[in-house]
Amino acid sequence: MPGYILEANHLVKQYGALTAVNDVSFAVEEGEIFGLLGPNGAGKSTAIAILSGLFPPTSGGAAIGGLDVVHNLAKVKQIIGVVPQDLALYPTLSGRENVRFFGELYGLRGKGLQTRVDEVLGYVGMQERANDRVQTYSGGMKRRINLAAGLVNHPRLLFLDEPTVGVDPQSRNHIFESVARLNREQGMSILYTTHYMEEAERLCHRVGIIDRGKLIALDTPRRLIAALGGGIIQLGLATMDEAARAAIEALPAVRSATFATESTMKSAASRPAEVVMPVQANSKAVLKIEASHNNDALLQVLHYCNEADVEILSLDLLEPNLETVFLNLTGKSLRD
Amino acid sequence: MHILAVWLKDLKLLLRDRGEMASLFLMPLAFILPICLAFPANGYNLTEDRKPGLPVANFDVTGGQPGEHAQTLLDSLAESYTLEHNLTRADAAAFSAEVQAICATTGPSCDEVTARARVALDWRTAAVVIPAGFSNAIDAGESISVTLLYNPSRNSAERQLVEGVLTGGAMRVSIEQQLLNGLEQFGDLLDLAPEEIQTNIRASNGGDAPPAAPTLAPAIAVVSVQPGAVRITTQPNTLQQTIPGYTVMFIYFLIGTVVASVQLERNTGVLRRLLVTPMSKSALLAGKILSALVIGVLQVAAMFAVGAIFFGLTLGNAPGALVVLTIAVVLSAVCIGLAAAAYRIERGLTIMLIVGALIAGCAFPADWLPPFLRTINIALPQTWAMQGYQDLITRGMGFGAVLPEIGVLLGFAAIFFGLAVRKFDWEG
Numbered sequence: 001m002p003g004y005i006l007e008a009n010h011l012v013k014q015y016g017a018l019t020a021v022n023d024v025s026f027a028v029e030e031g032e033i034f035g036l037l038g039p040n041g042a043g044k045s046t047a048i049a050i051l052s053g054l055f056p057p058t059s060g061g062a063a064i065g066g067l068d069v070v071h072n073l074a075k076v077k078q079i080i081g082v083v084p085q086d087l088a089l090y091p092t093l094s095g096r097e098n099v100r101f102f103g104e105l106y107g108l109r110g111k112g113l114q115t116r117v118d119e120v121l122g123y124v125g126m127q128e129r130a131n132d133r134v135q136t137y138s139g140g141m142k143r144r145i146n147l148a149a150g151l152v153n154h155p156r157l158l159f160l161d162e163p164t165v166g167v168d169p170q171s172r173n174h175i176f177e178s179v180a181r182l183n184r185e186q187g188m189s190i191l192y193t194t195h196y197m198e199e200a201e202r203l204c205h206r207v208g209i210i211d212r213g214k215l216i217a218l219d220t221p222r223r224l225i226a227a228l229g230g231g232i233i234q235l236g237l238a239t240m241d242e243a244a245r246a247a248i249e250a251l252p253a254v255r256s257a258t259f260a261t262e263s264t265m266k267s268a269a270s271r272p273a274e275v276v277m278p279v280q281a282n283s284k285a286v287l288k289i290e291a292s293h294n295n296d297a298l299l300q301v302l303h304y305c306n307e308a309d310v311e312i313l314s315l316d317l318l319e320p321n322l323e324t325v326f327l328n329l330t331g332k333s334l335r336d
Numbered sequence: 337m338h339i340l341a342v343w344l345k346d347l348k349l350l351l352r353d354r355g356e357m358a359s360l361f362l363m364p365l366a367f368i369l370p371i372c373l374a375f376p377a378n379g380y381n382l383t384e385d386r387k388p389g390l391p392v393a394n395f396d397v398t399g400g401q402p403g404e405h406a407q408t409l410l411d412s413l414a415e416s417y418t419l420e421h422n423l424t425r426a427d428a429a430a431f432s433a434e435v436q437a438i439c440a441t442t443g444p445s446c447d448e449v450t451a452r453a454r455v456a457l458d459w460r461t462a463a464v465v466i467p468a469g470f471s472n473a474i475d476a477g478e479s480i481s482v483t484l485l486y487n488p489s490r491n492s493a494e495r496q497l498v499e500g501v502l503t504g505g506a507m508r509v510s511i512e513q514q515l516l517n518g519l520e521q522f523g524d525l526l527d528l529a530p531e532e533i534q535t536n537i538r539a540s541n542g543g544d545a546p547p548a549a550p551t552l553a554p555a556i557a558v559v560s561v562q563p564g565a566v567r568i569t570t571q572p573n574t575l576q577q578t579i580p581g582y583t584v585m586f587i588y589f590l591i592g593t594v595v596a597s598v599q600l601e602r603n604t605g606v607l608r609r610l611l612v613t614p615m616s617k618s619a620l621l622a623g624k625i626l627s628a629l630v631i632g633v634l635q636v637a638a639m640f641a642v643g644a645i646f647f648g649l650t651l652g653n654a655p656g657a658l659v660v661l662t663i664a665v666v667l668s669a670v671c672i673g674l675a676a677a678a679y680r681i682e683r684g685l686t687i688m689l690i691v692g693a694l695i696a697g698c699a700f701p702a703d704w705l706p707p708f709l710r711t712i713n714i715a716l717p718q719t720w721a722m723q724g725y726q727d728l729i730t731r732g733m734g735f736g737a738v739l740p741e742i743g744v745l746l747g748f749a750a751i752f753f754g755l756a757v758r759k760f761d762w763e764g
């Protein structure tokens with residue numbers, strides 16, 4: 001039986017009438033990257049706040065490294081690192097000064113502090129700009145320093161709350177890399193929240209899907225997806241043709257069809273392994289088709305387009321993924 | 337150790353915040369420099385080209401008229417001063433009921449109580465009291481004192497001036513009399529002279545022999561008396577008003593600085609982040625207080641240094657008391673700032689601080705204010721800060737004199753610190 005670095009038992013957090021976290025239980029194994037997935041307002045940050053001891057749960061409890069989070073908070077604080085969703089940094093201090101300051105709060109001093117600060121700055125690839133003020137950084141660079149500040153105390157368990165929000169692809173990849181390496185090389189356990197499904201799929205050993213405060217699924221990404229069967233077809237069209245959309249949605253192997261937003265197009269493009277035909281820049285509209293069975297859906301869609309004389313500019317076939325899992329579980333998209 | 341880390345960090349943040357630094361260091365200078373350059377040092381004493389007032393109470397009255405010698409003395413004083421006597425009830429309106437009751441009838445008693453009150457309130461540098469029987473005593477060759485009432489906190493040069501004029505007047509009177517007495521002694525000698533000469537001289541001298549016993553003694557002594565049991569105030573000159581005044585006004589802008597510093601940590605999410613580190617809440621508050629304290633003390637030091645170096649402001653006789661008072665002042669400002677941050681009072685601070693400073697007498701002496709404002713302003717820490725600095729800088733008093741102010745300011749600090757801790761919303 002593997003050891004658990006984190007155990008959450010029936011956590012509840014109430015804000016007045018609103019239940020932000022509703023009876024959530026899960027456990028993170030030592031050395032695991034555990035993803036907490038959910039749309040905005042699902043209760044991810046609230047769960048992290050409770051688990052990191054910012055405030056106690058309304059009911060329920062949690063233990064980290066076998067220590068009760070409420071009653072043994074001082075010891076718990078020493079073994080956790082928290083990378084908040086906000087860029088919780090002092091804008092007029094340099095990246096290095098920020099990281100140093102947090103290091104000091106964990107009791108690091110002198111040479112040890114110096115070494116550790118250099119180490120984490122190296123880890124996130126920020127040595128070169130480390131002496132510039134944070135306010136002069138790009139969003140991605142701020143995120144990296146935000147991460148570095150959470151690593152400075154060598155935590156056994158790292159809380160990463162949406163570390164890639166508002167980040168350019170380069171920094172995003174860097175953050176991914178850093179997180180994967182921390183886990184691989186140092187065996188650091190990580191609780192990773194995001195509402196980007198592809199991030200969770202790529203990084204996490206196991207994923208809990210949370211919606212409106214409730215944990216609605218928990219397993220490895222592979223098994224969650226396998227349980228679903230279908231996938232997504234992205235169709236580049238010349239116009240946002242509503243009639244075509246409705247007709248495609250009515251096809252038997254199609255669960256839904258919606259015109260995608262800019263950001264979903266980008267995220268699809270960052271999955272090169274699954275791209276059959278790249279989405280072309282001149283596509284005017286991308287129709288996102290949820291298939292209950294990929295092959296059938298593909299055939300039916302192509303057939304319809306051919307019959308109805310709908311011009312296809314591009315075609316992507318996406319594997320079934322967590323996005324589709326979420327859609328399936330809640331009937332809504334993650335990024336509504 | 338956490339306190340140290342937080343302290344250094346906050347200090348760094350403050351020093352890098354140009355806006356805050358400008359409002360703390362440049363704004364007071366923006367007032368101090370032009371005012372101190374534009375006004376003469378004693379610009380607040382608007383009596384330059386007039387004869388200064390001198391309260392006088394003359395008890396040497398016979399038949400409603402001043403005694404002969406008292407009149408001589410009054411005349412010589414009037415050469416240098418506008419004499420204030422024969423006052424009426426209306427003149428005493430500003431003073432206590434007791435004084436007003438005495439002034440129901442015009443006369444030396446009214447003049448005296450009014451004079452004492454004016455000196456005590458420091459409206460006048462000094463006052464002169466001529467005792468009853470002054471002229472008779474001089475005629476009798478007895479020694480007699482004229483009383484000079486003065487306020488010891490007042491610029492002693494001004495007092496010496498009055499003293500000089502008074503002594504001069506007194507000497508004039510006594511010399512006249514000594515000459516007369518000399519003549520009397522001469523008269524005694526005359527007794528030894530031949531009868532014929534005696535008759536001639538007595539005839540030229542008005543005929544009748546004076547009854548006085550001959551003596552060489554009766555110079556008039558001037559006894560200086562400090563009125564007791566009154567708050568000693570001295571009107572500050574331009575420098576003493578303006579430099580501490582605007583310094584105090586802008587020390588309390590630290591309130592805004594502290595609010596902004598807490599706001600930054602709240603808005604960036606740093607506050608929440610700090611709370612999941614092993615650092616305690618008290619370390620966070622202490623670090624913040626200490627860093628703002630350093631800034632505030634530097635602020636005061638900078639303003640007083642400018643005053644001393646460029647304008648020759650003297651900082652009194654008790655540097656230790658000045659330091660302790662400054663720490664108390666800054667602490668009160670910082671703790672009010674923490675409370676304001678806790679209660680999320682973030683807007684409208686500037687206008688409140690400016691109005692508060694005006695009522696507290698930062699821009700002009702609080703004594704110029706109508707009485708009700710002079711009463712309610714004791715609720716403002718700026719009032720106590722100003723009073724403390726005035727005691728030390730303008731009145732040259734010592735540590736003991738500012739202990740009440742220091743106590744009140746630390747009281748402000750403690751109360752607002754308590755409010756801040758009670759109300760502080762750590763998670764928000």
Ligand SMILES: Nc1ncnc2c1ncn2[C@@H]1O[C@H](COP(=O)(O)OP(=O)(O)OP(=O)(O)O)[C@@H](O)[C@H]1O
Pocket residue numbers: 015018019020038039040041042043044045046047085162195
């Ligand atoms: N201090 C608070 N007071 C009242 N309600 C709150 C507070 N903090 C969070 N909530 C509510 O709790 C719910 C969960 O919020 P939370 O921040 O945990 O969501 P999240 O999953 O982190 O969302 P996001 O992806 O947008 O970060 C939301 O409905 C939010 O409005």
Ligand SMILES: [Mg+2]
Pocket residue numbers: 044045046085161162
């Ligand atoms: Mg969140």
